Amino acid sequence: MPATDTLARSVTYALHARRSxxxxxxxxxxxxxxxxxxxAAQRAPSGGNLQPWQAVVLTGAPxxxxxxAVAARIAMGRAGYQPEYDIYPKALTDPWEARRFGVGEALYxxxxxAREDKRGRLAQFMHNYTGFGAPVMLFLHCSRIMGPPQWADMGMWLQSVMLLLVEKGLASCxxxxxxxxxxxxxxALAIGDDQILFTGLAIGYADEEAAVNRWPVPRAGVxxxxxxxxxGE
Ligand SMILES: Cc1cc2nc3c(=O)[nH]c(=O)nc-3n(C[C@H](O)[C@H](O)[C@H](O)COP(=O)(O)O)c2cc1C
Incomplete structure (x- = not known):
């Protein structure tokens, strides 16, 4: 169990303090x-206790x-794309499309x-591939044999990690x-083809002054x- 002083920071606190x-x-x-x-994140639940998450954590030269490696691939243009999976459904409808659009507008x-500044938007998006300057990067992957329930398990582990990072004064995206x-x-990570890459997680200390970290991120009403x-019956 963690020390009592760290327990003083509640789950509610961490949920509100975490942001990308x-x-x-x-x-x-x-x-x-x-x-x-x-x-601590190993305590995350998973169906059948499979614990399907695997991660590589990197800093420095690796x-x-x-x-x-990714920058060289990006330089190939569209021919360089190697999507592991469809990040969004091909025909995303409302309310989900409106939420995706809304958060992008608020970020920019x-x-x-400006909306018409396509180059500016692309340049901001491309910062993704520097990990937004984070000193640590985590890559989360699992076996390709895993299905939607195990992907949900990966999500529970990921959120556990992000909340625990808040407790340590760290930030993530x-x-x-x-x-x-x-x-x-x-x-680049020497991970076999039997694995599928779900997501990266940039980790470090937030630049609290940066405007990109200070806007209110919307949520739908409960x-x-x-x-x-x-x-109430
Ligand atoms: C699995 C996952 C992948 C994400 N991928 C990206 C990404 O590639 N680039 C990015 O800027 N944000 C990414 N996000 C952040 C979301 O845009 C963000 O969680 C959402 O807009 C809510 O904002 P908040 O995390 O600040 O509360 C991702 C979030 C999740 C959960």
């Missing part, structure tokens, strides 16, 4: 903190090598990038954009998600 951070300071991360986070607005160059990432039945 897209600008990091250069401050290095103590691997001892990460070890505590990953040890992290740079992935960035370099925070940076003063999940980044499925790396799956657009999955083969290159897996080759009534859009929860349908109460049989209460």
């Amino acid at each position: 951070v897209r600008a990091f300071t250069g401050r290095a991360v103590d691997p001892a903190l990460l070890k505590e986070v990953f040890a 992290w740079q090598a992935v960035k370099d 607005a925070s940076l003063g990038i 999940p980044q499925e954009c790396w799956a657009m160059y999955g083969e290159t990432v897996r080759a 009534d859009e998600a929860i349908d109460w039945r049989g209460f």
Whole structure:
């Protein structure tokens, strides 16, 4: 069990404090903190206790090598795409399409990038492939034999990691954009073809001053998600 002082920070606190951070300071991360986070995240639940998550955590030269490999692939243009899976459904309808559009607009607005500024938007998107300057990158993958229930398990592990990072004063940004160059990432990490890359997770200390980290991220009202039945009868 963690020490009592860390327990003072509640799950509710961590849920509200976590956000996808897209600008990091250069401050290095103590691997001892990460070890505590990953040890605790092993408590994440999974159907049948399969614990299907696997991750590679990188800093320094190995992290740079992935960035370099993906940059070379990006330079090939559209011919370089190697999507591991469809990141979104091909025909995304409302309300989901409206939410995706809305969060993109809010993100670009925070940076003063206008809707018609296609180059500015692309440049901001391409920052993804630097991990937004994060000193640590995690790549989350699992066996290709796994299906939707095990992918949900990976999500529970990922959220556990992100909340535990908050407890340690660290920030993160999940980044499925790396799956657009999955083969290159897996080759750079020497991960076998029997594995599928789900997402990256940029980890570091948030640049608290950066506008990109300071805008309110919208959420649908709880009534859009929860349908109460049989209460208050
Ligand atoms: C699995 C997953 C992958 C994501 N991939 C990206 C990504 O590639 N680039 C990015 O900027 N944000 C990415 N995000 C962040 C989402 O845009 C973000 O979680 C959502 O807009 C809600 O904002 P918040 O995390 O700040 O609360 C991803 C989030 C998740 C959960």
